[in-house]
Amino acid sequence: MNVIYFIFQQTMFFTIPLLLVALGGMFSERSGIINIALEGIMTMGAFTSVVFLNRTGGVMGGQGQLLIAICIAMATGALFSLLHAYASVNMKADQVISGTALNMLAPAFAIFIGRILNGVQQVQFNNTFRIESVPVLGSIPLLGPLFFQNTYITTYLGFLILALSILVLYRTRFGLRLRACGEHPQAADSAGVNVYRMQYCGVIISGALSGLGGLVFVVPTSTNFNATVSGYGFLALAVLIFGQWKPIKILYASLFFGLMKAIAAAYSGIPFLNNLGISSNLYKMIPYIATLIVLIFTSKNSQAPRAEGIPYDKGAR
Template identity: 65%
Template sequence: MNTIYYIVQQTMFFAIPLLIVALAGMFSERSGIINIALEGIMVIGAFFGIGFIALMQMNDSPMNPQLMLLVAIIIAGIAGGIFSLLHAFASINLKADQTISGTALNMFAPAAVIFTARILQSVQQVQFADKFHITEVPVLSGIPIIGSMFFKNAYITTYVGLIIYVISYILITHTRFGLRLRACGEHPQAADSVGINVYFIRYMGVLISGILAGIGGIVFVVPTSTNFNATVAGYGFLALAVLIFGQWRCQKIFFSAFFFGVMKTFAAAYSGIPILKDLPISANVFKMIPYIITLLVLVFMSKNSQAPKAEGIPYDKSVR
């Protein structure tokens, strides 16, 4: 039973950031803007969030660690949102190729982060102390089975991610804004004909995408490391696979994120799982599992894609 608890707890560390970032991609792409810049936005968000934590710890701030992490998450979201506006401007106003725009941001983000970190502290790694681990959540950790799985050896980022999912589901499926967002991704001309500002809705889709991707960056780094080195280990691209596997739908994205999270757990924490540890398989094979699964998913899901029909197509109000 302890092994099951361990797998579930580790899965949360990997699945939650995947869930958040895949939802980030969903908001942008359901509005009609392809966003492959998720990786770069995650890097920017993580840099600013971890930078805040490092600065506060360096100055021996008396702030409660959980409150500090929540503030860092907010900062990461703001940074990611601002950075994503570059992609929105290029894609919406300049009508640039959205794939090229996203690629440019992915290339720019780590370079800018490394340059800034070296200017500020002479080295590119941003160190921080992990004071955010929650050994037990009072009361809830005492619930049989569930308590040990979800309320012991946890991080507050897990609960933040689940709250984001619930809000995203309600926003995209049960609100007027969500309906308009989906309309702009499916048939922007029809949306415009009934008075919807397609440009504004698409800007909002990309902005929300940037905020969530920025949050996803710090949510990924904090439970898995004690330093940030201008990388999120390809999680932005893995989140795109989750988005495609989830067919741009909230509920499917949720299950896809946890499926990929389990695969990532086997790859990163197999040594803590007795059955896998004793297998005569190289560690490199385990590390390849998530990416092999990604390739297989893309191959088999591409034929049944339910991507928004107007995704990636610049909208010109003057053309009907």
């Protein structure tokens, strides 16, 4: 039983960042802008917020410090994503190229500035954020160890953002307009929707969530930030497609991917899996292979937003 609790808790550490970033990607793609820069935005968000944790480590600690770091990560991500929004919306640039440029820029920037600040590229921080057990809830049998022990507030924040995303996307005027821009921007425009503004909103939301995802990825799994989020942004892109651009399916996809990542990271500590003698590389590969297979079955009638990746041109006929 303890093994199951352990795997479940580990899975959460990997699932939540994927969930957040994929949801972010969803907002961007639903508005019609492909955001391949998720990886770079995560890196930037993680970098600034971990620098904050590093600098305030002596004076602050605990959940308050983490909350401020969360705000910093989201703000950084939103700001950095503006570069992508400007290129894609105003300059009508190829969105994949602009995203690739940002992905290159982010780690280089993090290493360069990190070296100037600390002399080395790793930015250390003290992890004072782990919640051993949530009062009262943590002592519930079964559910307690699963959801309320050895956890972080970011886990709950992740689920909160999931609920909010569903609400915003399907139950608000904003969500309807955003989806319209991704499907048929001309129609949305003729109904009086400001397509450019909606696309800016989509990209900025994706930036904020990706920035947050970067921090959420680093905090539970490491005690320093080494200018990389190890391909999580690209994995989140796979989650987004696996989840067919729909929030609930994105949750399932990120749980599956998170489980695979957790097994790859922790399998040597689990007697049953260790005895199988399968290389951790196989577990690392499975999410990507699974995504390829899902792509084969779903791409013929893909649920992807129809106008995705095509710069919206008001004058086009």
